[in-house]
Amino acid sequence: MSSDLPIPSRGQRALAAIVVTDAVGFSARMSVDEENTLQLIQRDLELMAKQCQEFDGQVLKSTGDGLLMYFVSAVQAVSCAIAIQTALTSQDKPTTDRLSHRIGIHMGDVFFSDSDVMGNSVNIAARLQTQARPGGICLSQLLYDLVKVRLSLNAEFAGPLQLKNIQEPVAAYHISVTAPPPRRPPAAPPASTSGKPQTAPPAVLPAGTKIAGRYTIRRMLGQGGFGYSYLAEDTQRFGELCVLKELRPVQTQGKFLKKAIELFKREAKTLYSIDHPQIPKFLACFTQNKRLFIVQEYIDGVTYLKLLQQRKQQSQLFSEVDIVCWLAHMLRVLDYLHGLNIMHRDISPENVMYSRDRNLPMLIDFGLVNNTMSAPLSDRDTQPGNLQNSVTVVGKVGYSPPEQLRFGQCTPSTDLYALGVTALVLLSGKHPRELVDQQTLDWNWRQYIQIGQPLATILTTMTRPQPQERFQSARAVFEQLRPLLSTDVATTLSQVPPLPSTASPPPQTSTTKPDPSFIAQCRDELSRCIGPMADIVIEETLEDHPTATPQQIVQILAGQISNADQATAFLSHICIPDETASQTMLETSRAASPSPEFIDRCRQALAQCIGPMASMILEDTLVDYPALTAVTLVEQLATQIPDDQKAEEFRQLLHHAIVEVKSP
Numbered sequence: 001m002s003s004d005l006p007i008p009s010r011g012q013r014a015l016a017a018i019v020v021t022d023a024v025g026f027s028a029r030m031s032v033d034e035e036n037t038l039q040l041i042q043r044d045l046e047l048m049a050k051q052c053q054e055f056d057g058q059v060l061k062s063t064g065d066g067l068l069m070y071f072v073s074a075v076q077a078v079s080c081a082i083a084i085q086t087a088l089t090s091q092d093k094p095t096t097d098r099l100s101h102r103i104g105i106h107m108g109d110v111f112f113s114d115s116d117v118m119g120n121s122v123n124i125a126a127r128l129q130t131q132a133r134p135g136g137i138c139l140s141q142l143l144y145d146l147v148k149v150r151l152s153l154n155a156e157f158a159g160p161l162q163l164k165n166i167q168e169p170v171a172a173y174h175i176s177v178t179a180p181p182p183r184r185p186p187a188a189p190p191a192s193t194s195g196k197p198q199t200a201p202p203a204v205l206p207a208g209t210k211i212a213g214r215y216t217i218r219r220m221l222g223q224g225g226f227g228y229s230y231l232a233e234d235t236q237r238f239g240e241l242c243v244l245k246e247l248r249p250v251q252t253q254g255k256f257l258k259k260a261i262e263l264f265k266r267e268a269k270t271l272y273s274i275d276h277p278q279i280p281k282f283l284a285c286f287t288q289n290k291r292l293f294i295v296q297e298y299i300d301g302v303t304y305l306k307l308l309q310q311r312k313q314q315s316q317l318f319s320e321v322d323i324v325c326w327l328a329h330m331l332r333v334l335d336y337l338h339g340l341n342i343m344h345r346d347i348s349p350e351n352v353m354y355s356r357d358r359n360l361p362m363l364i365d366f367g368l369v370n371n372t373m374s375a376p377l378s379d380r381d382t383q384p385g386n387l388q389n390s391v392t393v394v395g396k397v398g399y400s401p402p403e404q405l406r407f408g409q410c411t412p413s414t415d416l417y418a419l420g421v422t423a424l425v426l427l428s429g430k431h432p433r434e435l436v437d438q439q440t441l442d443w444n445w446r447q448y449i450q451i452g453q454p455l456a457t458i459l460t461t462m463t464r465p466q467p468q469e470r471f472q473s474a475r476a477v478f479e480q481l482r483p484l485l486s487t488d489v490a491t492t493l494s495q496v497p498p499l500p501s502t503a504s505p506p507p508q509t510s511t512t513k514p515d516p517s518f519i520a521q522c523r524d525e526l527s528r529c530i531g532p533m534a535d536i537v538i539e540e541t542l543e544d545h546p547t548a549t550p551q552q553i554v555q556i557l558a559g560q561i562s563n564a565d566q567a568t569a570f571l572s573h574i575c576i577p578d579e580t581a582s583q584t585m586l587e588t589s590r591a592a593s594p595s596p597e598f599i600d601r602c603r604q605a606l607a608q609c610i611g612p613m614a615s616m617i618l619e620d621t622l623v624d625y626p627a628l629t630a631v632t633l634v635e636q637l638a639t640q641i642p643d644d645q646k647a648e649e650f651r652q653l654l655h656h657a658i659v660e661v662k663s664p
Contacts, residue, residue, distance in 0.1 A: 016070045017077035017107040017143065018117070018125040019057070021048060021084070023065040024100040024134045040099050041065055048084050054222070055080035056305065056350070060117055066101070066129075070117060072431060074107050074146040078153075078175075081105055081137045085177045086204055089135055104129025105139040106170075107146065124170055127163035133174060141171035204228060205246070210235075211293065212286055213559025215244050231298065241298040242283060246291060270342065271366065278333040278362050286544050299364070300356050305349035308426055318426040320451045325489045327423060327458075327481055329361050334415055335474040337363075343410040347418035348399045349425055398432030402465055413470040416477060420462030427451065454484055518550055518576075525573050526557055529566040547626070550576050594630040598657055605653040606637055609646040630658055 023044070029037040048067050049059050057071040057080055071077035081103045088101060106128060108121030124140060132138035138158065147153075154176045160169035205228070209217045214236045221229040221243065232244040271282040271294070281297040311317055318326070330352070337344060344351075344366055353362045401417040403409040421432050428435060428448040435445040443463060446456070458480050464470050471477045482490075519538065526534035541548075541556050548556065554574050561567040594602075599618070606614035617640050621633070628636060634654050641647040 013109055013111050015108070016072065016110050016117070016121075017074045017105060018110065018122050019052075019067075019069040019071065019077050019081055020063075020104045020122075020125045020129040021066040021069075022063070022102050022129050024102060026065040026099070029099070036097075037099075040097065044088060044099055044101065047087055051080050051084045051087065055083065068117070068122075070110070074143055075150045077105055077107070078137075078139065078143070078147050078151055081139075082151075082175070082177050085135055085137065089177070090204075090206065100134040102129050102132035102134060103137045104132055105137065105143055107140070107143045120166070124163065124166060127166055128161075128170070128172055131158065131161055131163070131172065133176070136177070137175040138172055139175060141173060144173045205230060211244060212288055213556070213561075215242070215295065217244070232295075234295075243280070243296040243298050245294045245296060247294065273340070274337070274342070276333055276336050277358060278329065278360050279337075280362060280364060287540055299353055299362055301353045301362065302356075303350050304352045304354060304361070304422075304426060307354060308349055308429060312429050317429045320427070320455060321486070323423050323427055323451075324455060324481065324484045325486070326361055326426070327419070328478065328485055328489060330363070330419055331474040331478045331481065333363050334412070334419065335478070338412040338415070338474060342366075343412070344415050344418075345404070345410050346396065346400075347415055347422055348396050349422055352422065401467070403467055409467075411467065412473055413467050416462050416471050416474065417464075420459050423459060424449065424463070452484075454480075515550075522553065522557060522574060525570050526561075529561050529570050594628070594633050598630055599633075601657050602633065602637060602654060605650055606641075608653065609641055609643075609650045634658060 023041055026037070026041065045062060045067060048069075052059050052067070052069050055071070055076045056073070057069045057076065060068045060070055062068075069077075069080070071080065085101070085103065088098075104125045104127065106121050106125040108119070108124070110117050110119040110121050112118075128138040128140060144153075144155065148155075153173075156174045156176070158172045158174050160171045162169050204220060205211070205217050207217055207219055211217070211232070214234060215232040216235055218231045218233060218241075221231050228246045230244045230246075232242055233239045234242050269285075272285070274282065280299050282294060283297060284295040286293055286295075308318070334344070344363060346365060347363070351363070351365045353364050354360075355362045396418075397405065399418045399421045401414050404414045424435055424443075424445050425432060428445060430448060435443060435448065437444040443460075449456075451459075458477065461469070461471055461480075462477065471480075519542075523534055523538055526537065530537070537557065541553060545552065545556060554571065554576060558567045558571050561570060599622070603614055603618050606618060610617070618637065621636055621640070622628075634651060638647045638650055641650055
């Protein structure tokens with residue numbers, strides 16, 4: 001039972017997250033039914049070892065009825081423990097064929113000896129395991145403080161625990177993965193009296209669940225700091241595979257959830273605009289029962305972290321030729337993103353995937369929405385006045401540069417820094433902390449990596465700690481890299497078709513609001529099928545599909561009814577408004593729309609007031625508000641100008657144009 005995470009050499013000290021598991025009542029069950037109990041424990045230990053590998057951990061040893069595991073990441077350690085307990089409790093087995101397990105986790109300095117690990121931190125994790133509830137997790141407050149911003153946990157403060165053979169009391173938290181969240185916020189520990197509310201994670205969606213009437217869950221792909229990822233089938237696209245991501249805001253109380261949904265949709269729109277062969281396409285976003293979802297193209301491939309682990313098993317690493325080619329492709333995609341003023345924020349070997357069918361590295365798991373889910377909504381900034389000012393770090397220690405980790409500052413050079421560190425990791429097979437001098441904190445990778453001076457100079461410049469001393473654009477790095485490219489790679493890059501400068505907006509099918517009597521009819525019929533949830537479903541449908549025709553609205557609502565007979569009855573009982581009348585309303589609306597000449601005058605006037613951003617703001621406004629008249633378009637654009645004097649100047653510039661539009 002082992003994963004590919006390298007074990008530090010004998011006699012080495014390291015900072016590690018230690019996970020200890022134990023089966024409840026194992027000895028008692030052995031005395032009653034030894035053979036069956038051994039089969040059960042073997043099954044469960046294999047499941048745990050598999051989950052450990054999935055979350056990039058290392059199984060160090062078996063304790064008979066449990067495992068001792070270590071992780072370099074606190075988030076991965078806790079995520080793995082949650083995944084283990086979730087998998088164990090969701091097994092479709094009778095109670096007599098199940099074992100209940102407890103898990104303890106702590107993070108601290110440990111000492112490695114051969115394939116074992118020792119130290120006070122290991123002892124604390126083992127003692128915390130004895131305090132965990134059956135089917136639960138007990139983790140130290142030290143670890144909880146490290147992960148609470150990245151993971152939404154169903155936590156209950158356990159108080160300072162006096163653990164056997166541990167001199168000082170250890171403050172700890174109980175983590176539940178099956179019980180409902182407590183009705184009242186758990187008591188805060190003595191060291192922190194901020195009164196921060198605790199939130200519980202949404203339940204994991206089991207296989208077979210249908211979301212939004214079309215996406216059928218096949219299996220969970222993983223759990224990250226801001227939600228769950230699932231492999232799903234799109235039943236409206238002939239069972240095509242896709243990735244369904246559920247995003248969880250840190251705060252779920254009233255005003256914070258409303259703000260989260262607002263920001264989520266805004267940022268999802270930005271992601272939707274991305275159109276690049278090396279980025280999985282963002283297909284859709286929606287909310288269902290106040291849960292936030294993104295649908296993304298499924299990529300058949302493997303992360304570069306996994307590729308590195310596979311190569312290390314064969315005593316191989318990525319070569320200089322490999323990395324030069326890899327960097328060229330990655331710089332191409334970053335140049336595209338930065339041209340849209342989008343930063344990835346979280347580049348690392350696990351967020352770059354090799355696509356088998358495209359034979360290209362793919363950039364996945366943007367930190368953009370992750371930051372949106374936490375920055376204005378983090379549990380350290382819960383006052384209304386702080387909603388716009390709080391900063392939550394998105395990135396990884398070791399890969400992200402100092403200014404990003406300290407201040408949340410993200411620029412093209414921060415992405416380039418993370419890309420350079422990732423290249424060093426692929427070349428050396430070592431974690432970034434192993435490539436840094438522990439005394440001076442300077443990079444010390446040259447003793448592990450043998451590459452030519454030109455590439456070494458490029459990587460050195462990319463990973464300088466001072467932002468101003470790095471490359472400031474992906475194109476600048478590529479120009480330095482170009483002489484190192486082989487003829488084949490240079491030819492391949494030149495043959496890639498040019499990318500569109502902007503993404504086309506989705507087609508608009510209707511610009512009229514549905515008739516209130518038609519909506520009331522839908523609400524009545526839907527209530528007969530699904531009960532009081534009908535109001536919420538209709539509200540979300542109208543919000544998520546503002547341009548849908550009555551026929552499309554009926555089809556969408558029918559898709560929300562799980563019972564096929566009820567869905568058929570719903571469709572047969574709805575009287576759809578006359579399409580001719582709807583078309584007349586649509587034509588009337590279009591007749592009142594501003595002409596292309598007027599829109600061009602708006603663009604010119606707006607450019608005089610705010611500069612080159614005018615075109616983008618105008619295009620976004622026309623997409624978001626397709627039914628605006630000339631007058632309302634001017635007013636809507638004026639609200640986008642932060643300077644009141646400039647806004648009034650903009651209105652005056654277009655005053656005569658509006659008069660001409662109004663004139664017969």
